[in-house]
Structures are given as C-alpha cells and as structure tokens.
Amino acid sequence: MRELQLIDIDKRFPPNVQACAGVSLTIRAGEVLALLGENGAGKTTLMRIASGVTRPDRGLILRDGEPLTLGSPRDAIGHGIGMVHQHFMLIPRLSVAENVVLGFEGEGRVLDRVRLSREVEHFSEKVGLRVDARRRVDELAVGEQQRVEIVRALYRGAEVLILDEPTAVLTPTETDGLFRVVREMAAAGKAVVFISHKLHEVSQIADRVVILRNGEVVAERPPTTPLGELAALMVGRPVEVPSRSEAVARGQVALELSGASSSGAPGLSEVSMVVGEGEIVGIAGVDGNGQVALEEVLAGVRPLSSGTLALGGSRLERVSPEAIRRLGLVRIPSERHRDGVVAPASVWENLLLFDLHRLGFARHGALRVRAARRRAEQLVAQYGIRCGSVDQSVGELSGGNQQKVVIARELAAEPSVVVAAQPTRGLDVGATAGVHESLLDHRARGGAVVLISADLDEICQLSDRVYVLYEGRVTGTAGPDERERIGRLMAGVAA
Amino acid sequence: MSVEPEAHVLGGESQVAPGGLSTGATPTTRGERRALVALVRRGAIGTGGTRLVQSAIAVVVAFALGAVALAANGISPWAAYAALASGSLGGAQSLASTAVQTAPLLVASLAVGISFRAGVFNIGAGGQLGVGALSAALVGGYVHLGSGIELVAMAAASLLGGALWAAVPGLLKAYTGASEVITTLMLTYVAANLIDYAVTGPAKAPGAINQTPQLSGPALLPTLVANTQLTAAILVGLVLVPVVWLLLFRTTYGFRLRMVGLNPGAATAAGFSVRRVGVSVLALSGALAGLAGMLEVAGVLGSVPQNMSLQVGYTAIVVALLGNNAPAGILLASAFLGALTAGSTTMQSAVGVSGPFVVFLEGIMIGSVVGMPALVRAWSRRRRGAARKAGAR
Ligand SMILES: Nc1ncnc2c1ncn2[C@@H]1O[C@H](COP(=O)(O)OP(=O)(O)OP(=O)(O)O)[C@@H](O)[C@H]1O
Numbered sequence: 001m002r003e004l005q006l007i008d009i010d011k012r013f014p015p016n017v018q019a020c021a022g023v024s025l026t027i028r029a030g031e032v033l034a035l036l037g038e039n040g041a042g043k044t045t046l047m048r049i050a051s052g053v054t055r056p057d058r059g060l061i062l063r064d065g066e067p068l069t070l071g072s073p074r075d076a077i078g079h080g081i082g083m084v085h086q087h088f089m090l091i092p093r094l095s096v097a098e099n100v101v102l103g104f105e106g107e108g109r110v111l112d113r114v115r116l117s118r119e120v121e122h123f124s125e126k127v128g129l130r131v132d133a134r135r136r137v138d139e140l141a142v143g144e145q146q147r148v149e150i151v152r153a154l155y156r157g158a159e160v161l162i163l164d165e166p167t168a169v170l171t172p173t174e175t176d177g178l179f180r181v182v183r184e185m186a187a188a189g190k191a192v193v194f195i196s197h198k199l200h201e202v203s204q205i206a207d208r209v210v211i212l213r214n215g216e217v218v219a220e221r222p223p224t225t226p227l228g229e230l231a232a233l234m235v236g237r238p239v240e241v242p243s244r245s246e247a248v249a250r251g252q253v254a255l256e257l258s259g260a261s262s263s264g265a266p267g268l269s270e271v272s273m274v275v276g277e278g279e280i281v282g283i284a285g286v287d288g289n290g291q292v293a294l295e296e297v298l299a300g301v302r303p304l305s306s307g308t309l310a311l312g313g314s315r316l317e318r319v320s321p322e323a324i325r326r327l328g329l330v331r332i333p334s335e336r337h338r339d340g341v342v343a344p345a346s347v348w349e350n351l352l353l354f355d356l357h358r359l360g361f362a363r364h365g366a367l368r369v370r371a372a373r374r375r376a377e378q379l380v381a382q383y384g385i386r387c388g389s390v391d392q393s394v395g396e397l398s399g400g401n402q403q404k405v406v407i408a409r410e411l412a413a414e415p416s417v418v419v420a421a422q423p424t425r426g427l428d429v430g431a432t433a434g435v436h437e438s439l440l441d442h443r444a445r446g447g448a449v450v451l452i453s454a455d456l457d458e459i460c461q462l463s464d465r466v467y468v469l470y471e472g473r474v475t476g477t478a479g480p481d482e483r484e485r486i487g488r489l490m491a492g493v494a495a
Numbered sequence: 496m497s498v499e500p501e502a503h504v505l506g507g508e509s510q511v512a513p514g515g516l517s518t519g520a521t522p523t524t525r526g527e528r529r530a531l532v533a534l535v536r537r538g539a540i541g542t543g544g545t546r547l548v549q550s551a552i553a554v555v556v557a558f559a560l561g562a563v564a565l566a567a568n569g570i571s572p573w574a575a576y577a578a579l580a581s582g583s584l585g586g587a588q589s590l591a592s593t594a595v596q597t598a599p600l601l602v603a604s605l606a607v608g609i610s611f612r613a614g615v616f617n618i619g620a621g622g623q624l625g626v627g628a629l630s631a632a633l634v635g636g637y638v639h640l641g642s643g644i645e646l647v648a649m650a651a652a653s654l655l656g657g658a659l660w661a662a663v664p665g666l667l668k669a670y671t672g673a674s675e676v677i678t679t680l681m682l683t684y685v686a687a688n689l690i691d692y693a694v695t696g697p698a699k700a701p702g703a704i705n706q707t708p709q710l711s712g713p714a715l716l717p718t719l720v721a722n723t724q725l726t727a728a729i730l731v732g733l734v735l736v737p738v739v740w741l742l743l744f745r746t747t748y749g750f751r752l753r754m755v756g757l758n759p760g761a762a763t764a765a766g767f768s769v770r771r772v773g774v775s776v777l778a779l780s781g782a783l784a785g786l787a788g789m790l791e792v793a794g795v796l797g798s799v800p801q802n803m804s805l806q807v808g809y810t811a812i813v814v815a816l817l818g819n820n821a822p823a824g825i826l827l828a829s830a831f832l833g834a835l836t837a838g839s840t841t842m843q844s845a846v847g848v849s850g851p852f853v854v855f856l857e858g859i860m861i862g863s864v865v866g867m868p869a870l871v872r873a874w875s876r877r878r879r880g881a882a883r884k885a886g887a888r
C-alpha cells in the first residue's frame with residue numbers, strides 16, 4: 001500500500017452535531033501522521049470511519065486510488081486498517097489472550113489456551129508492552145487494558161495502524177516502548193495515525209501534523225512547529241497556560257491521613273499526609289503505586305484497615321461516601337466511565353447526580369426537572385461542554401467533554417477539598433488549561449486540592465508541595481521544583 | 496449508532512466500563528448477571544421510537560413463525576388468527592375480556608419494569624402476586640369491614656404481603672450477595688406451596704372445594720359493564736401507569752433508582768446506596784405485584800383456588816421487555832398480551848389450537864426482542880456485502 005485517502009468525509013450525528021464536515025486527509029505509507037484537535041473536534045469519529053466502525057454520510061475512502069467500502073471493522077482489518085480505540089473495546093469476561101486473538105483464532109482448531117497465552121505473552125514482550133495473558137480483562141487497571149488494546153491491534157497486523165490517544169493512560173516508559181514500535185512500523189513502510197493531546201509527544205513522534213477543528217481540517221504543519229502555535233491552531237485562539245501564583249497563606253488543616261493502610265494492589269501502607277486550606281498537594285508516582293487506593297480511601301469508597309482520616313480537623317468515625325461528601329470533599333475519579341458518569345443517562349441527569357438534595361432540586365421527594373435542566377444549561381455554558389443539548393446522553397459526548405461534565409459537577413458543588421485523580425487525562429490543551437485554572441481558583445479561594453496525577457509536568461506546574469507514592473507508601477516529600485528528586489523517589493530510589 | 500459488535504454483546508453501549516461491575520458475587524452468577532444486565536440495558540437504552548419499531552417487528556416475527564407452526568400442524572393460520580382477533584377485539588364482550596386479562600398483567604408488569612430499571616431482576620413477580628392474592632383473600636374472607644374500606648384493607652394487605660415476600664430476596668442479596676434471579680424465582684415455588692397449604696388447611700372454605708372463602712359484596716371490585724367480568728381492576732391499572740412514570744422520572748427516589756440501574760459504580764461514588772435501593776426496589780416491585788394478585792382475586796376469581804396460576808408473573812417479564820421498561824410501553828404491551836390471552840380461548844375452541852400456543856408466541860417475542868439488535872446488524876451487513884459485490888461487477 002502507498003496511501004490511504006479519505007475524501008470529503010461528512011458525518012453528522014442527529015440532531016445537530018456535525019462531527020466531520022468535508023474532511024479530506026491522506027495517510028501515507030512510511031509516515032507517522034499526528035491528528036490534533038480539541039475535544040469533540042471529530043478526530044475519533046474520522047478514524048472510526050477509516051476503520052469501518054462508523055459509516056460516513058458522504059465521502060470516499062481510497063486505498064491507492066481504489067475505492068473501499070468498509071461495512072465493518074472486519075472489512076477494514078481485511079484491507080489492513082486497524083485501530084486502537086480510545087474507549088476500550090475489550091470483552092471484560094475473557095482473558096487477555098482470548099481478547100487479543102478474538103476473531104483470529106485460525107480455522108477449525110480447538111483453542112489451546114496454554115499455547116495461546118504463551119504465544120500472546122511472547123508477542124507482547126517482543127513489542128515491548130508487557131501483558132499478563134492469563135488474567136481476565138475485568139481484573140486489569142486501565143493502563144494494562146490500554147496495553148492489551150495496543151497488543152491486540154499489533155497482533156492482528158496492519159498496514160495502517162490508527163492509535164486513538166494510546167498514551168493517555170500509559171507510563172512514560174510504556175510510552176517510550178510504544179514509540180519504538182511505532183517508529184519500527186513506519187520504517188517498515190507502514191502508516192501510523194497517532195492521536196494525542198500531549199503536544200510534546202506529537203512533536204517527538206510525528207512526521208506530519210494535521211489539525212482538526214469543528215470537524216474540518218484547519219491546518220497541516222511539520223512536527224517542528226512550536227507547541228504554542230499548534231495549541232492555538234487547535235483552539236482557534238492563543239492558549240494561556242495558567243501558572244501557580246504565589247503561595248496563598250496556608251490556612252487550617254483541611255485533610256489529614258495518619259498511618260493509613262488499606263487493601264488494594266497495591267494498597268496503602270502507613271500513609272500519612274496533611275493538606276492545608278489554600279494549597280494544592282501533588283501526589284506523584286508511576287501509575288499503579290497505590291494511587292487508586294489513595295483516591296478511593298479519600299472518597300470513602302475503600303475502607304481503611306488501619307489509621308485515620310480527618311476532615312476539617314475532626315476525625316471521621318464512620319467513613320462512607322455520603323458522609324465524606326457531606327463534609328465537603330469531592331472527587332474527580334480517575335476511572336471516569338466506571339465512577340464518574342452514568343453513560344446512558346443524559347447530561348442534565350449526570351450534572352445532577354450528587355447534589356440532588358443540597359442544591360434544592362428535591363422538594364418533598366419530587367425532582368425539580370425544569371430547574372435542574374436550567375442549571376445544567378448554565379454549567380454547560382460555563383464549562384464549555386460541547387453537546388447537542390442537555391438531553392443528549394453523556395455516552396455520546398467526546399471523551400474530553402465527558403470529563404468536563406464530571407469536573408463541572410464536582411466543582412459546582414462548592415467543595416472544601418477536591419481530590420482530583422488524573423483530572424486532565426484525555427483533555428485537549430484548552431480544556432486542560434481550563435481544569436488547571438479551576439483548581440488554582442479553588443486554591444485561591446482557600447480550598448484544598450489533592451492532585452493525583454501520573455503526569456509529572458502537571459504535578460510540578462500546579463502543586464505547592466509534592467508527596468511521592470511508591471508501592472503504596474509515601475517515600476518522600478518534595479517541593480514542586482525538585483523534579484530530579486521526585487523522579488528518583490518515583491523510581492523507588494532513596495533520595 | 497454503529498459500534499463494533501463485540502462491544503454490544505456486553506454493554507449495549509460503545510463504552511464497556513473498564514473493570515465491569517464488581518458485585519462481589521461468584522463468577523457464575525456474575526456471568527449470568529451480566530447477561531441479564533445486557534439484556535435489560537438493551538431494553539433501557541435506545542430511543543423510544545426505535546424500540547417501538549423493534550417491539551413491533553418482534554410481534555410480527557412471532558406471528559409469522561406461529562403461522563408456520565400452525566400450518567405445519569394442518570391448522571389454517573388464517574382461521575386461527577381470525578378467531579384470536581375476534582375473541583379479543585370483536586365486540587364488547589371480547590373487548591371486556593381483553594381488559595379483564597390486561598388489568599393484573601399491567602400492574603405486575605409495572606412491578607417488573609420498575610425493578611428492571613434499577614438493574615434488579617425480579618423474576619418472581621408470580622410468587623409475590625400469589626402471596627398478595629392470598630393476603631387479600633384472607634382479609635376479604637375473614638375480616639368484615641364496611642364497603643369501600645374492605646377493598647382498601649384488602650389492597651393494603653396485598654401490597655404488604657407482596658412487599659414482604661420480595662423483601663426477603665432483597666435482604667438476602669444485600670447481606671449475603673445471593674442473586675435475586677435465583678431467590679425470587681425459588682420463592683415463587685414456595686409461594687405456590689404456601690397457597691396450597693392455606694387453601695387445603697387453615698384457610699380452607701367450608702365445602703368440598705379447596706379454596707379460600709368465597710368473597711362477596713364489599714370484598715369484590717365493582718363491575719364496570721353489566722354482564723361482563725370487567726371490573727374497576729382495569730382502572731387501578733390505568734391510574735398506576737402515570738403514577739409509576741412520575742415515580743421514575745419525577746421523584747428523587749426514581750432518579751436514584753434509575754442511576755443505580757444504569758451505572759452502579761458511579762451511583763455508589765455519588766453516595767447512593769446500591770444496597771438500599773436494591774432492597775427497597777424489590778419491596779416496591781413486590782408490593783405492586785401483590786396488588787396485581789388482589790386485583791385478580793377481588794376482580795375475577797372471587798377466592799384463591801388450589802393451584803392458582805402464577806403465570807402472569809412470567810408474562811410480565813415479556814411485557815416489560817416489549818414495553819422497554821417504560822410505563823407507556825408497558826401499557827401498550829400488556830394490552831396486547833392481554834388481548835392474546837383473551838383471544839386464545841376463542842382460538843382454542845374455534846380451531847382446536849392447544850392452550851400453550853400463546854406461551855409459545857410469547858417465547859418467540861422475547862427471543863426476537865432480545866435478539867433484534869443483533870439481527871438488524873447482521874442483516875444490514877449482509878445487505879452492504881451484497882451491494883459491494885454488485886458494485887464490484
Ligand atoms: N455516537 C454519537 N452520537 C452522537 N454524537 C456523537 C457520537 N459520537 C460522537 N459524537 C459527537 O461528535 C463530535 C465529535 O466527537 P469525537 O469523539 O470524534 O471527538 P474527538 O475529536 O475524538 O474528541 P476527544 O479528544 O474528546 O476524544 C462530538 O461533539 C461528539 O459529541
């Protein structure tokens with residue numbers, strides 16, 4: 001194959017979302033093409049069209065000048081087009097190995113599970129993305145699921161490989177591994193489409209950058225383009241990166257964990273930390289070192305096996321999600337689909353989810369639908385959530401906009417403590433700046449923030465102080481400017 | 496929406512929640528649960544319009560396959576269906592008997608639909624209906640109050656009886672993790688035995704027949720049309736349709752219930768207690784099913800007989816699925832299945848079709864409603880495939 005062309009692609013979602021408007025794009029063999037664009041710009045939709053998942057309303061797909069009709073992902077795979085999806089499409093109940101080979105088991109043979117697992121593990125090691133082939137997918141953390149998705153696409157072999165935000169949940173090392181594979185593929189004459197909101201990754205891996213805005217191609221640039229320019233092209237105006245102002249006078253202790261241990265893989269062991277009013281405390285660490293346990297302990301969904309949690313100076317006797325919310329702690333969960341949104345429910349219902357009573361949308365048990373919708377409309381405008389209407393189901397929104405729904409809801413609750421776990425995962429530069437600004441605002445008003453993030457840049461940019469988690473323990477504290485020290489602590493090296 | 500088929504199998508949505516549901520149950524019941532969740536979610540999502548079309552297609556498919564089965568047995572499908580139609584819709588008597596069949600079915604289906612909306616699978620509405628019927632019959636037969644009050648007391652007894660009967664699986668689920676799919680079903684058998692015990696022993700009416708005392712006067716629902724069995728039972732059902740809608744969509748309880756049903760994870764994170772919603776929704780569902788039993792006793796049967804049929808509890812599952820767990824949809828679907836039941840007697844006597852034929856039709860309808868999305872996808876893919884081949888030539 002020399003090239004795959006998408007010509008004049010239109011796709012509209014009823015009632016009024018024009019996801020792609022006359023998009024033309026050429027994907028050439030031997031190159032890595034980066035696709036940039038705001039949340040909801042239409043990147044995923046366009047690539048789902050190229051991989052046979054979604055059908056365009058209009059437009060042509062040509063492979064070396066020959067028109068293709070892609071009726072299903074299977075057709076696309078038949079033509080050498082494979083895609084790693086932003087929202088995983090794995091079957092939770094099956095093992096990793098079964099997911100990887102699903103549909104490609106070969107003809108008329110009984111599945112030999114042992115051999116299969118070995119083969120898949122072997123393959124995954126070869127491409128540098130380690131997976132445990134025997135485990136069930138529903139037991140895996142997001143990062144691991146992402147690795148499985150990528151391994152699956154690579155295993156199937158593709159002339160054109162589309163990667164939709166593959167690095168959002170990968171660690172830096174895993175990202176490096178993936179990039180090595182991507183470069184090898186390009187060198188072998190294959191084409192790779194790479195979607196990411198992390199601009200430095202784009203400039204690192206891409207040969208060419210195409211920028212989408214509102215469903216149209218607005219620019220094409222070389223990867224050497226300054227990141228600020230790329231960001232401005234995406235958003236349509238210059239993006240200001242909010243920065244931390246001078247430390248606000250630290251107030252009372254807002255949150256305190258002492259000697260906290262919990263279950264989990266890994267769980268917390270003997271974690272103590274203090275978060276004051278008016279400060280952002282960053283929790284740095286490589287994904288999978290107890291961040292999930294910490295997040296859930298703070299939100300009250302995971303019980304402490306020992307130790308105590310205190311909010312606003314008073315120790316909590318009975319820890320429950322309700323009690324904790326009532327004391328003014330909210331959470332932006334890292335697993336958005338599981339804990340953050342009710343995908344089939346509408347935007348207004350999702351925005352209402354938590355504060356039904358406190359906000360006065362309940363009157364003698366009756367739901368004040370009209371008032372709730374009106375407030376949802378305000379929040380949609382205030383946080384720039386892109387949706388057809390507040391009645392649209394959240395599952396239909398782009399990934400970034402789903403996250404905005406969560407953030408809008410949580411911050412609108414006017415909390416005293418915000419636990420933000422991977423809050424900008426999958427968000428575009430503009431939206432990321434928006435979230436950062438919201439968190440800094442909260443701090444400026446004297447609120448406390450616990451920022452759990454695998455993105456060290458984000459941690460250093462926003463935090464007043466940093467705790468480093470390693471295998472469920474706090475291995476040290478650091479100032480936001482001590483990057484090297486944080487890096488060493490993250491690696492478990494005594495610093 | 497076009498989504499990769501594999502994803503549909505589980506979530507009915509393009510995003511399969513990573514991690515899935517952690518119910519803490521054993522893998523087998525978890526698998527079984529997932530299948531049911533998928534089955535019911537598929538009903539719960541999708542716009543009303545497309546669901547209506549799907550249900551309509553399911554009905555057509557059922558009739559078409561039914562016709563084949565009839566013809567294979569040497570019975571004219573035309574004559575059989577004509578008899579079915581005349582027995583359910585032809586004339587005042589037939590319409591009345593359709594309404595008579597519809598009333599308890601409608602109420603039981605609302606009960607089942609509510610539980611499905613919360614992601615709780617009350618498939619034992621039959622048992623709760625039986626206990627409700629028995630409770631009402633006992634109050635009506637042994638406690639004599641004035642007219643009006645008598646019926647209210649009977650209704651209260653049936654609501655309470657059904658609620659308690661269903662609360663048992665609710666509590667078992669909340670505190671031991673036992674799947675309500677199994678326990679509600681099992682309790683239906685227990686209810687059947689309880690009824691038999693009662694009507695042959697302690698609550699047996701004087702006389703030869705094993706039944707509870709015959710209800711009379713103030714313990715019977717008033718007749719609406721003279722010379723028919725049509726009673727106020729249907730009015731109760733019709734009033735409950737908007738009531739249930741309001742409950743689901745305009746109360747905070749209904750909101751919590753629906754959110755828990757759609758994503759227990761997020762609902763838990765929101766501080767809604769999945770456990771509490773689960774227990775209360777089963778009790779509520781059981782109460783309504785119990786009320787359906789009271790309508791049957793005070794409207795049609797006049798007493799609880801030995802071997803009382805609890806079939807309505809299963810038919811209600813069909814109705815809830817056909818009606819997309821929405822009150823208006825359930826009203827339509829229960830009227831339709833009520834008509835089928837009413838017409839089946841006429842069909843039986845006119846062309847000699849055996850009774851279970853209607854159950855057979857219901858079975859096909861469930862199959863087609865559940866399998867419809869997959870069928871539609873397969874069909875459109877084949878059509879596209881054919882178009883492609885044609886284009887290649
Ligand atoms: N199935 C659908 N039904 C309705 N609207 C949809 C559907 N899929 C996507 N959309 C809408 O189409 C637009 C483009 O979405 P798309 O997912 O392609 O964005 P994206 O560029 O990938 O964004 P992100 O960076 O957030 O992933 C969005 O406004 C989204 O809400």
Ligand SMILES: [Mg+2]
Nearest residue numbers: 043044086399
């Ligand atoms: Mg996307």
